[in-house]
Amino acid sequence: MDLEPKKVGVQDFHNLILRARAELGIQDEEVVHLPIVKQIRWEGKRFYSRNVLLLCAGLLFLVVIGLPTSLYLSIRDETKFGNITVQTYMSYLDNENPNEGYCLFKMPSLIYPFTRPPVNCSECANVEGIQYAYNLTQEKFISEYAFGMQPVLVKDGQQNWTAHDMFSYHYFKSVYSPGSEALEKSEKECQFFPYETEMRTLGEFFNMSDERVAGNDEPYYCGWSNCDGKAANELRKHYKLPYFLPPELDHSKTDWVFMGLSGFGAYMHIDNVGTTSWQAQIKGTKKWVLEAPPECHGTCISRMEVIVEPGDIIVLDTNKWFHSTEIMGKETSIVIGSEYY
Structure with a gap:
């Protein structure tokens, strides 16, 4: 018949060690290194001693991700706690000594939304929607759209x-041909945004099959900066500074290209x-959705949508919307895009 296993206590284990020392001549140092003894010592530790790394990782996640995310959702949903937090932060900034500088460093893109300076909501308080414009003069652009939060679709x-007649995947590929100086410099010095694709470099993008380029295979959407001078000069043969932008605002030497298939x-x-x-x-045609920063919910329009068609140019402050x-x-x-200041 089955025998119920005997429960071994601390005294029993101590007596066993004494017998091993007396009858077998085993020293304490040898006992300590036995696998079964190591296992017993490990299982006898308290939970927090055995899981210290797991607990530290959980605490780090809570501080870096959990708390900022909770604060963001609280502010976005206009909770009382969120409103108090924003008001306190704004008061702190307003009371700061203007002669003291801030410590600035480049923030990771995932963390930046939680650490950016709050928007002055009076800038978007009068925005009722995206405005449309034709024959927009430089004077009106400067006075109404250039440096505020009012988006405009020209x-x-x-x-x-x-550009509409010239730009295509194969045209871009000819500018950034394999082994070319433009492609090499772009991969070393320019930025590439893969968005929802597995590609990580411009060279990979221009190595796609014709089936994928045509949309008959895995979809793609990506963007890159044309920071190579020769490539930029070639592309700019087919587009120029928008007519409503005064030349003195054209200080950016880097433009952006965004390209992709439907649904992305x-x-x-x-x-x-x-x-x-x-x-x-x-x-192509692209739908833009704009949302007010969380601290401005209740003061500014919360959401706007606009369809941007071939020939259109949309202007907005993407640092605030x-x-x-x-x-x-x-x-x-x-899409071709650039900044101005």
Whole structure:
């Protein structure tokens, strides 16, 4: 018949050690290194002693991710705690000594939305929606749109551009041909945004199969900066500074290209580029969704949507408006964009 296992206590284990020492001549040092003794010592430790690394990882996650996320959701949903937090933070900034500088360092993109300076909500309090413009004069652009939070869609922004007829995947591939100086410099010095694709470099993007380029295989959406001078000069043969932007605002030497297939786009995010930007829809159609920063909910319009079509240029402060994009229709989307200041 089955015998019930005997429970071994501390005294029993001590007596066993004494017998091993007396009858077998085993020293204490040898007993300590026996695998079974190590196991007993490990299982006898308290929970927090055995799981110290796990507990530290959990605490780190709570501090770095959990608390900022909870605060963000609290502010976004306009809870009492969120409103008090924002008011306290704004009061602190207002009372800071203007002669004392801030310590600045580059924040990771995932952390930046939780650490950015709050927006002055009076800047968007009068924004009722995205405005549309034709024949926009430079004077009106400066006075109403250039440096505020009022987004504007200029419907005739690409006057005298040839980009719509020239730009395509194969045209870009000819500019950044394999082994070319433009591609090599772009991969070393320029930025590449893979968004929802597995590609991590511009070279990988221009190594796609024709089936995938045509949309008959795995979809893609990505962006890159044309910071190589020769490539930039070639691309700029087919577009120029939008007519409504005064030349003195054209200080940016780097433009951006965004390209992808229907259904893809950029997730909801906020930029950290420091200046207002314009984006020209060369081909395809894209839906933009703008959301007010959480601290401005209740003061500013909470959400806006706009469809940007070929020939349009949208101008907005992407450092203050949270925004996402989605490519509509079947045509491949190609966008050129840049900042101004």
